[in-house]
Amino acid sequence: MDQADIVIIGAGLSGLSVAHFLSRLSPDRSVILFEGSSRPGGAVRSFARDGYRGEWGPHGFLDNNPSSRKILAHTGLDKRVQAAPLGDFKRYICSGGRLVALPQSPPALMSSPLLSLRGKLRLLGDLFIKPDPAEQSVAAWAARRFGRGVLPMVDAAVTGTFAGDMERLSIDAVMPGVRALEKEHGSVLRGLVGKKKKGGGSGLPSMLNFPGGMEELIDALAADRNIVYDAAAVAVRREACGWTVECEGGSVRAGTVVCALPVNRALALLSSLSPPPVREIPEAVIVNVLFGVDRGRLELPKAFGYLAPEREKRFALGAMFTSSMFPDRCPGDRVLLEVLVGGRRHPERAGMDDAEMVAAVGRDLGDILGFDGRPDFVEVLRPASGIPQMEMGHTALLAWRRQLEETQPGLLVCGFGWDGIGMNEMMAAAERTAQRIAAGGAAAGGPELKPVYF
Numbered sequence: 001m002d003q004a005d006i007v008i009i010g011a012g013l014s015g016l017s018v019a020h021f022l023s024r025l026s027p028d029r030s031v032i033l034f035e036g037s038s039r040p041g042g043a044v045r046s047f048a049r050d051g052y053r054g055e056w057g058p059h060g061f062l063d064n065n066p067s068s069r070k071i072l073a074h075t076g077l078d079k080r081v082q083a084a085p086l087g088d089f090k091r092y093i094c095s096g097g098r099l100v101a102l103p104q105s106p107p108a109l110m111s112s113p114l115l116s117l118r119g120k121l122r123l124l125g126d127l128f129i130k131p132d133p134a135e136q137s138v139a140a141w142a143a144r145r146f147g148r149g150v151l152p153m154v155d156a157a158v159t160g161t162f163a164g165d166m167e168r169l170s171i172d173a174v175m176p177g178v179r180a181l182e183k184e185h186g187s188v189l190r191g192l193v194g195k196k197k198k199g200g201g202s203g204l205p206s207m208l209n210f211p212g213g214m215e216e217l218i219d220a221l222a223a224d225r226n227i228v229y230d231a232a233a234v235a236v237r238r239e240a241c242g243w244t245v246e247c248e249g250g251s252v253r254a255g256t257v258v259c260a261l262p263v264n265r266a267l268a269l270l271s272s273l274s275p276p277p278v279r280e281i282p283e284a285v286i287v288n289v290l291f292g293v294d295r296g297r298l299e300l301p302k303a304f305g306y307l308a309p310e311r312e313k314r315f316a317l318g319a320m321f322t323s324s325m326f327p328d329r330c331p332g333d334r335v336l337l338e339v340l341v342g343g344r345r346h347p348e349r350a351g352m353d354d355a356e357m358v359a360a361v362g363r364d365l366g367d368i369l370g371f372d373g374r375p376d377f378v379e380v381l382r383p384a385s386g387i388p389q390m391e392m393g394h395t396a397l398l399a400w401r402r403q404l405e406e407t408q409p410g411l412l413v414c415g416f417g418w419d420g421i422g423m424n425e426m427m428a429a430a431e432r433t434a435q436r437i438a439a440g441g442a443a444a445g446g447p448e449l450k451p452v453y454f
């Protein structure tokens with residue numbers, strides 16, 4: 001039987017990031033990663049054909065997170081990175097069938113047609129409404145604090161991140177930092193003003209990707225790591241001293257085990273140690289349709305793209321104007337859009353066949369952007385992973401994980417859908433996990449305040 005100081009289960013972004021931080025914090029300890037598939041990266045996977053580039057999974061992460069900034073600096077990728085500054089690009093919301101720019105600052109919100117005068121005044125209700133400590137859906141919480149007028153914008157925000165349903169997602173799980181601020185100051189607005197006075201929050205960040213696609217990050221993190229592929233972990237057992245991880249093809253003993261898997265994979269593996277409150281959580285399946293169009297037929301504005309709230313009843317969840325942000329991602333005489341289809345509320349659309357889906361996307365885009373909707377290049381990318389949904393009840397799952405880690409010394413759990421779903425959240429949780437291991441298991445601090453840019 002093999003032996004290592006630390007075993008990491010899963011070589012997606014989370015597992016690789018834990019290994020990266022461990023290599024710096026505890027360079028003398030041996031680390032093995034067990035990966036169920038034949039490649040590293042999990043949901044991160046880049047596409048290239050005929051001069052076009054796209055992504056099966058993540059398209060970008062913001063440059064405002066200390067952990068991901070460290071990874072970029074340590075790997076030298078800070079010199080390769082391509083940045084699209086949020087301040088230079090508009091973001092649109094589909095409202096009444098047309099594209100309206102999303103306000104990116106409080107003054108812009110006050111002059112935006114997306115909120116009526118009454119809706120704007122209602123925002124201030126937040127200053128007078130007492131925090132309700134009970135777990136609430138994102139929609140119920142936002143409507144109570146800021147009024148129902150904000151719901152289309154909130155819908156767009158959770159569509160753009162979770163491909164989720166704001167009526168089901170839990171605000172306490174999705175934005176624990178904002179909830180903590182609200183409870184501490186009695187109001188979100190007061191809390192944010194207080195934080196700004198203390199020097200928190202600066203200018204708008206930039207969206208990052210790499211010339212070779214997001215897989216460049218994975219390649220850099222996976223280089224020189226001890227990764228065993230096609231070795232899915234099937235059981236984790238606590239022994240008299242340490243742990244045994246059984247994988248397809250063998251087992252390994254370790255003092256510390258990091259389970260760096262998406263929530264549902266982790267639940268399947270760990271539930272024998274302690275019964276969880278749920279057997280699995282919902283996932284949102286999305287499909288990415290790459291749409292290349294001749295510049296003569298479609299001009300794209302300088303924008304990240306648009307999102308369509310559910311009440312608009314559009315076919316697509318939204319589209320990224322990829323070539324506006326990163327012009328080298330398609331031939332010079334073309335524009336490239338990446339159109340997202342499906343999501344938590346419309347899994348049936350993600351299940352459509354390619355031809356039917358492309359035709360529906362063409363009709364939707366043609367109507368919104370004012371062109372004939374015919375692509376000159378098309379590719380339908382179907383990600384292998386869904387996006388875990390942190391819905392009502394997720395806080396009970398987090399309490400279960402906390403208790404599991406406390407009662408099972410040497411076991412740590414991070415990964416897709418636990419503390420968040422974004423790449424920055426994975427890298428931040430990975431750094432905390434590595435720090436806990438280096439410190440002998442000490443628990444991490446309170447919830448982070450996650451900024452919302454949509």
Ligand SMILES: Cc1cc2nc3c(=O)[nH]c(=O)nc-3n(C[C@H](O)[C@H](O)[C@H](O)COP(=O)(O)OP(=O)(O)OC[C@H]3O[C@@H](n4cnc5c(N)ncnc54)[C@H](O)[C@@H]3O)c2cc1C
Nearest residue numbers: 010012013014036042043057058059232233415416422423
């Ligand atoms: C379609 C899509 C679009 C996204 N877009 C964005 C975006 O634009 N920006 C952003 O910030 N984030 C985005 N994300 C989220 C981002 O991809 C995730 O935060 C991140 O990739 C999660 O990494 P992970 O390692 O936790 O999980 P995963 O990427 O799922 O990796 C887990 C790994 O574990 C392996 N594995 C599974 N079971 C076992 C087992 N039993 N034993 C061993 N190995 C196992 C898997 O093969 C996989 O390699 C997107 C995700 C998806 C799916």
